[in-house]
Amino acid sequence: xxxxxxxxxxxxxxxxxxxxxxxxxxxxxxxxxxxxxxxxxxxxxxxxxxxxxxxxxxxxxxxxxxxxxxxxxxxxxxxxxxxxxxxxxxxxxxxxxxxxxxxxxxxxxxx
Amino acid sequence: xxxxxxxxxxxxxxxxxxxxxxxxxxxxxxxxxxxxxxxxxxxxxxxxxxxxxxxxxxxxxxxxxxxxxxxxxxxxxxxxxxxxxxxxxxxxxxxxxxxxxxxxxxxxxxxxxxxxxxxxxxxxxxxxxxxxxxxxxxxxxxxxxxxxxxxxxxxxxxxxxxxxxxxxxxxxxxxxxxxxxxxxxxxxxxxxxxxxxxxxxxxxxxxxxxxxxxxxxxxxxxxxxxxxxxxxxxxxxxxxxxxxxxxxxxxxxxxxxxxxxxxxxxxxxxxxxxxxxxxxxxxxxxxxxxxxxxxxxxxxxxxxxxxxxxxxxxxxxxxxxxxxxxxxxxxxxxxxxxxxxxxxxxxxxxxxxxxxxxxxxxxxxxxxxxxxxxxxxxxxxxxxxxxxxxxxxxxxxxxxxxxxxxxxxxxxxxxxxxxxxxxxxxxxxxxxxxxxxxxxxxxxxxxxxxxxxxxxxxxxxxxxxxxxxxxxxxxxxxxxxxxxxxxxxxxxxxxxxxxxxxxxxxxxxxxxxxxxxxxxxxxxxxxxxxxxxxxxxxxxxxxxxxxxx
Amino acid sequence: xxxxxxxxxxxxxxxxxxxxxxxxxxxxxxxxxxxxxxxxxxxxxxxxxxxxxxxxxxxxxxxxxxxxxxxxxxxxxxxxxxxxxxxxxxxxxxxxxxxxxxxxxxxxxxxxxxxxxxxxxxxxxxxxxxxxxxxxxxxxxxxxxxxxxxxxxxxxxxxxxxxxxxxxxxxxxxxxxxxxxxxxxxxxxxxxxxxxxxxxxxxxxxxxxxxxxxxxxxxxxxxxxxxx
Numbered sequence: 032x033x034x035x036x037x038x039x040x041x042x043x044x045x046x047x048x049x050x051x052x053x054x055x056x057x058x059x060x061x062x063x064x065x066x067x068x069x070x071x072x073x074x075x076x077x078x079x080x081x082x083x084x085x086x087x088x089x090x091x092x093x094x095x096x097x098x099x100x101x102x103x104x105x106x107x108x109x110x111x112x113x114x115x116x117x118x119x120x121x122x123x124x125x126x127x128x129x130x131x132x133x134x135x136x137x138x139x140x141x142x
Numbered sequence: 143x144x145x146x147x148x149x150x151x152x153x154x155x156x157x158x159x160x161x162x163x164x165x166x167x168x169x170x171x172x173x174x175x176x177x178x179x180x181x182x183x184x185x186x187x188x189x190x191x192x193x194x195x196x197x198x199x200x201x202x203x204x205x206x207x208x209x210x211x212x213x214x215x216x217x218x219x220x221x222x223x224x225x226x227x228x229x230x231x232x233x234x235x236x237x238x239x240x241x242x243x244x245x246x247x248x249x250x251x252x253x254x255x256x257x258x259x260x261x262x263x264x265x266x267x268x269x270x271x272x273x274x275x276x277x278x279x280x281x282x283x284x285x286x287x288x289x290x291x292x293x294x295x296x297x298x299x300x301x302x303x304x305x306x307x308x309x310x311x312x313x314x315x316x317x318x319x320x321x322x323x324x325x326x327x328x329x330x331x332x333x334x335x336x337x338x339x340x341x342x343x344x345x346x347x348x349x350x351x352x353x354x355x356x357x358x359x360x361x362x363x364x365x366x367x368x369x370x371x372x373x374x375x376x377x378x379x380x381x382x383x384x385x386x387x388x389x390x391x392x393x394x395x396x397x398x399x400x401x402x403x404x405x406x407x408x409x410x411x412x413x414x415x416x417x418x419x420x421x422x423x424x425x426x427x428x429x430x431x432x433x434x435x436x437x438x439x440x441x442x443x444x445x446x447x448x449x450x451x452x453x454x455x456x457x458x459x460x461x462x463x464x465x466x467x468x469x470x471x472x473x474x475x476x477x478x479x480x481x482x483x484x485x486x487x488x489x490x491x492x493x494x495x496x497x498x499x500x501x502x503x504x505x506x507x508x509x510x511x512x513x514x515x516x517x518x519x520x521x522x523x524x525x526x527x528x529x530x531x532x533x534x535x536x537x538x539x540x541x542x543x544x545x546x547x548x549x550x551x552x553x554x555x556x557x558x559x560x561x562x563x564x565x566x567x568x569x570x571x572x573x574x575x576x577x578x579x580x581x582x583x584x585x586x587x588x589x590x591x592x593x594x595x596x597x598x599x600x601x602x603x604x605x606x607x608x609x610x611x612x613x614x615x616x617x618x619x620x621x622x623x624x625x626x627x628x629x630x631x632x633x634x635x636x637x638x639x640x641x642x643x644x645x646x647x648x649x650x651x652x653x654x655x656x657x658x659x660x661x662x663x664x665x666x667x668x669x670x671x672x673x674x675x676x677x678x679x680x681x682x683x684x685x686x687x688x689x690x691x
Numbered sequence: 692x693x694x695x696x697x698x699x700x701x702x703x704x705x706x707x708x709x710x711x712x713x714x715x716x717x718x719x720x721x722x723x724x725x726x727x728x729x730x731x732x733x734x735x736x737x738x739x740x741x742x743x744x745x746x747x748x749x750x751x752x753x754x755x756x757x758x759x760x761x762x763x764x765x766x767x768x769x770x771x772x773x774x775x776x777x778x779x780x781x782x783x784x785x786x787x788x789x790x791x792x793x794x795x796x797x798x799x800x801x802x803x804x805x806x807x808x809x810x811x812x813x814x815x816x817x818x819x820x821x822x823x824x825x826x827x828x829x830x831x832x833x834x835x836x837x838x839x840x841x842x843x844x845x846x847x848x849x850x851x852x853x854x855x856x857x858x859x860x861x862x863x864x865x866x867x868x869x870x871x872x873x874x875x876x877x878x879x880x881x882x883x884x885x886x887x888x889x890x891x892x893x894x895x896x897x898x899x900x901x902x903x904x905x906x907x908x909x910x911x912x913x914x915x916x917x918x919x
Contacts, residue, residue, distance in 0.1 A: 036786050037779075046776040050769060053904075057765045060909040072905035079901045087779045088894045089887075094717075096333065097724050104728035107361045108735040110448055112742055115397045118452065118464035119743050251708075258708035260718045326725045334718040335709070360725060364733035372736075375850065379828030383740055383846050388827075388839040389748055398736050671710070 035092035045086045052079050162565065162662040177262035178665055180563070183248035185269050190236050190244065191632070193276060196283075197231035198625065200224045205587075205621040211608045221604035222289035223305065229292030231283075234314050235276050237548055238406060241413035242324055242359075243272070245555050246352050248563060250328055252656035252663065253346050255337025255672050260330040268323040275317030282309035291602060293399060296384040296392045300376040307377055311370045318367045321409075325359030328352055337655070339674035343437070346654055346678050347430060350437040351416025354444035358405045358412070361448065366402035369395065393458055400451035408447040411511075411543060412440060414551030415482055418504055421554050422486045423679045424652040425501035426493025430679050432485045439478035446475040456527045465524055472522035479515055483508060498650075499573035503554030506581045510546025514539055517592065532602075535595025541588045550580070553631065558652075560635065561645030565662040568638040572630060580627035586620025653679055704882045716884055723888040727895045730858075734899055737854065741847050741906060751840020756910060758825060758841070759848070763816050764908035767808050768900060774804035775897045782890050785873075785883035794873045794886070801893070802866045805859055812856060820845075848907055855903060858896045865889050 056075040064071065085091040090098060163180045173181060204224050207215035216224065247265065251258050259265050282288060288310045290299040299307050332353050336345070373395065376382025384395045423430050430436060452460055452468030486508060495501070517539040520526045530536060561567050590613040595601075599610045606614065648657040655672055656663075702712060709715040745752045781797035817826075824832035827846045835841065869889055872878065878886060 037783065039780070039783065042776060042779050042783070046772060049772045049775075053765060053768045053772065056905055056909060057761065060761070060905075069910050072909050076902050076905050080898050083775060083894050083898050083901070087775050088891055093720075097721065100721070100724050100728055103361070104731040107448065107728075108731055108739070111365065111398075111401050111732075111735060112739045114449065114452065114464070114467070115394070115401075115739060115743060116746065117467060118397065118455075118461045119391070119394070120746060121461040121463045122459070124461065124463060256708065260708065261722060262706075262708060322729050326722060326729070329725055330718050330722045333721060334714055360729055361732055364729045365736045368733050368736035372740075372850065381827045381831070381842065381846065383744070383843060383850070388842045388846070389744070389751070390843060391744075394740060394743060398740065401736075 035089065037086065037089070037092075041086060045082050049079055049082055052082075160660060161664060162660065163665045164565070164662050166665045175266070177258070177266055179247050179251055179259050179262065179265055180663065180665075182265050182269055183244050183246075184563070186239060186243040186247060186272070189269075189273060189276060190239055193231055193235040194628075195632075196280070197228050197236055198628065200228035200231070202621065202625055204228065205618040207604065208606070208614050209611075209618045211606050211611050211614075213604050216604075218604035219289060220287075222291075222602070223287035225602055226288050226291050227283055227310075230279060230288070230310060230314065232544075233292060233406070233410070234317055235272075235279065237410040237544060238321055239272060239324070240410075240548070240552050241417060241555060242328070242352060242355055242409075243268075243320075245348075245417065245552075245559060246324070246328060246355075246413060249559065249656055250331055250349065250352060251335070252659065252667050253349050253654060254332060254335055255340055255655050255668065255674065256331060256335040257666050257668065257671075259327045260335060261327050264323050265327055268320045268327070271323070272317050272320035275313045275315070275320065278309050278313030278316060280313075282306040282313065285309070293396075293403070294370070294373060295399075296373060296376065296395050297386070300373055300382065300384060301380075308374050311374045311377075315367055315370045315374070318363045318370075321359045322363045322367075325356035325363075328356040329360065332356075337672050337674055343434065344674055344676070344678050345437075346416075347419035347433070347436050347440070348413075348416035350440045351412050351419070354440040355409050355412045355416075357441075357444045358409050358447060362402040362405040362409075365398055366406075369398040369402070372398075393455065393460065396455050396458060397451070400454045401448070404451040404454065405444075405447040407540070407543070408443055410548050412443060414507070414548045414555075415440065415443075415479075417551045417555040417558075418482070418486060418507055420652075420654070421500050421504040421558055422489050423681065424558070424650050425498065425504065426490050426495050427681050428489055428493040428679075429677075429681055430485065431488035431491075432481075433678065435481055436485050439481045442478040443475065446471065446478070450475050450522075453522055453527070456524055457531050469522055469524045473519065476515060476519060476522070479511075483512055483515075497574070498557075498570055499568075499577050500554045500558040500650075502574055502577040502581075503550045503557065506577065507547055507550045507554065510542050510550065510584070514542030514544075514547055517542065530595060532600055533595035534591040534599050534601050537601050538588045538591035538595055541591070546584055546588070550584075553577075553580070556635070557631075558650065559656075560638070561649045562656060562659075562661050562663070564639050564642075565645055565660075566638045566642030567645045567649060568631075568634050568642055572634045576627055576630035576634075579630065580624060583620050583623030583625075583627045587617050587624050588620070590614070590616045590620075653681060702879075702881050704877070704884070712881070719884050719888055720891075723891045727891060730895060730899075734851075734854065737847070737851050738902070738906075741851070744843060744847070745910070748837070748840045748843070751837035752844045753910070754835065754837050755841040755844030755848070756908060758823075759908050760816060760819070761908050763811055764904050767811055768904045770804050770808045770811070771897045771900050774801045774808070775894050777801040777804065778890050778893045782883065782886045785878040785886050786880065788880040791873050791876055791878065794878060795870055798866055798870045798873060802863055802870070805863050805866070809856060809859055809863075812852065817849075851903055851907065855896065855899055858899070862889075862893050862896055865892065 052075050056072055059071050059075075060068065062068075084101070090101065163178055173185065176182060176185075203215060204221065207213050207221055207224075213221065247259070286306045288303070288305040288307055290303050290305070290307060294307070294311065332345075332349060372383060376384055381388065382390065384390045384392050386392065419430055419436060450468055450472040452464055453472045456465050456469075497505075517535070521530060521536065521539060557568065557573055594610045594613045594617075597610070599606050645661050647660050649661075650657075655674070658672065659667060705712060706715055709718065777797045777800040781794050781801065784793045784797060820826055821829065824830050825845050826849060827842050831842055831845070833841050866889070869886060872885065
């Protein structure tokens with residue numbers, strides 16, 4: 032736990048930044064950017080999260096262990112999402128009538 | 143100068159007369175409202191022993207039923223409930239808490255030189271949460287049971303089963319929080335409350351194992367919690383995210399379920415691996431071979447265990463490409479376990495080995511765990527798993543690890559630290575006899591299951607083709623021997639609490655801070671927090687490695 | 692109050708399994724961060740599932756998303772961010788030794804904002820969804836395109852915002868306890884750990900909403916507002 036005392040103006044600044052980012056993400060949703068809408072919304076959300084975590088939750092002033100703990104949490108979530116997606120998104124890659132028949136053309140070319 | 147922590151040797155068979163954690167206060171409230179980690183460990187010991195024999199009773203009924211191909215005892219619906227409840231109780235209410243909640247709770251503060259865990263009241267809350275979850279599950283057991291398998295796959299569990307899915311799911315959900323809080327307590331204690339001089343690489347390997355286990359508990363259990371929660375919602379609302387009617391995917395449940403349940407099997411074995419390092423060193427009077435390799439292997443197991451869950455789903459319709467990835471990673475996870483086995487073996491080599499009961503359990507563990515682990519490789523391989531999945535080969539594989547491994551390590555640990563916990567010695571003759579009975583009974587029960595599994599007998603079936611009967615009968619005979627084997631320690635250990643000879647502070651002449659205290663220890667563990675100056679397992683050195691303040 | 696003979700050396704609130712207050716603070720803080728990691732994984736199961744289904748059925752999820760009222764989502768986001776500010780200021784008041792009335796003021800402001808969030812969600816958003824037959828399991832009846840996928844979307848909407856709301860309610864309970872403790876003068880410049888630790892929890896709940904808002908309300912894209 033940090034003994035570091037954060038000045039009020041930093042808290043106010045972070046608050047205003049968070050409000051501005053909220054307004055921004057809401058406004059961007061009304062603009063058609065195709066798939067970049069998703070990227071923009073998530074990027075803004077991640078930025079807001081960093082602001083809350085670093086300043087409101089004092090992670091900026093905390094030990095490396097605490098930072099590692101939080102990083103581990105997100106990393107593990109990423110593992111869960113990624114490996115599950117590796118199944119859900121690739122099921123249709125396999126033909127139903129014999130899995131390896133899809134690879135046959137490539138195999139024939141190799142050998 | 144402070145009085146020496148090690149007491150003068152008490153007379154044999156006299157009651158320990160010092161004030162210790164057992165007699166510091168009396169009455170049921172002093173136990174039910176305790177915050178002493180040692181008393182909480184005993185609360186857990188009683189409740190998980192009860193759950194072990196309840197789960198064991200279901201196993202006995204199953205093995206009795208299976209002595210005849212058409213089933214000898216119960217209706218198929220009842221048989222389904224038996225194997226489900228056996229699994230649920232043994233996994234969630236015995237194996238997962240076993241070593242961490244009993245030996246871990248008792249030993250972690252003592253091994254790191256602390257007075258208690260970081261959050262003693264949270265520790266007590268953990269036990270109450272466990273007990274409430276157990277009560278829900280026992281209620282479900284006596285009010286109709288559940289027949290979905292301990293894996294609760296939808297859509298059967300969410301839509302079609304007419305059994306007590308919600309109470310059992312609720313019981314498991316609640317008990318999961320006990321696991322999470324215990325892991326949290328251990329992680330904070332090990333990070334923040336080590337005695338002066340006790341660097342990470344001077345810690346007993348049991349602590350490394352508990353730490354790795356706690357990481358799995360913390361990262362994995364919440365996922366099964368939300369998964370079971372979603373399953374319960376789907377059952378109650380008749381709609382949910384695993385429901386194919388609205389585009390849900392039942393296999394997604396399996397992903398979320400096994401994301402926890404595979405690392406969970408490492409929760410069940412890692413603490414036993416930690417106990418093994420303690421037993422092998424003490425009973426060979428030798429330092430562990432390759433301390434840092436064994437320490438890192440615990441961490442490696444914890445981390446890699448989260449990357450392999452899909453190997454439970456090779457035949458569920460999972461993508462072949464995901465299957466390939468999971469198969470490769472599953473081979474990888476075997477390596478750190480093998481490292482441990484090699485290091486224990488090297489520790490034994492040229493050691494001065496004695497064969498007391500804890501060591502018999504440890505030696506049995508090495509062989510049986512290795513067999514279980516090697517058969518895991520057959521299952522990690524995609525092609526062979528297609529043949530073996532859903533058969534008794536799987537049942538044999540995990541029982542070799544969980545019973546031949548984890549339960550034997552648990553019993554070895556209980557016997558090793560029993561004098562410290564109770565201040566009494568158990569009769570070693572009976573203990574060695576029981577260890578041998580358990581070893582023989584275990585192998586007779588489960589080795590035939592490898593064979594019938596390979597030959598094609600499916601698991602979770604109440605009936606089977608007659609050509610498998612001989613091996614099934616062998617297995618059931620073994621189960622009866624195993625059951626008797628488990629009853630013997632129950633009897634003599636309880637007997638020893640009252641009639642066993644008083645044990646000194648260190649009857650095994652073992653290394654470790656816990657052995658520097660009286661048996662049983664005082665409530666505060668140490669009169670003064672020790673300062674550690676020597677490495678772990680310093681069996682070559684003539685003096686203990688603890689300086690007096 | 693504290694027994695001076697026993698507690699003469701240590702400040703009030705000291706727990707005897709620790710060596711000193713610094714170890715106690717470090718342990719308490721690490722404990723809460725570890726707990727927050729468990730919460731990341733707990734919510735994470737829902738987020739992971741949402742991500743997967745959205746990847747598989749994007750059109751349906753976009754359609755469902757546009758049935759939500761973005762004004763309430765944005766307003767609630769602002770309310771929660773405000774409550775995080777007031778929570779941080781409550782902790783800071785204790786850190787710099789302000790009178791307890793100031794700590795209590797900020798705690799109560801936080802509670803008011805939290806209650807406002809819940810009020811907006813339950814009485815406006817959820818009630819409206821119920822009336823529109825958009826609540827799965829409670830008379831769901833949607834007749835537009837991608838009906839099944841929309842029902843799946845709303846399963847996620849209610850499960851995720853419901854779990855979040857449950858955490859908010861628990862947070863309000865914790866804040867109540869903190870307010871009572873503050874009114875009894877328990878917090879000083881040396882001892883404010885319960886505030887800091889509870890603050891971590893509250894900010895975490897805010898962060899969950901920071902992600903829920905775009906994932907549920909915005910990723911559908913609003914550029915066809917009015918053209919549902």
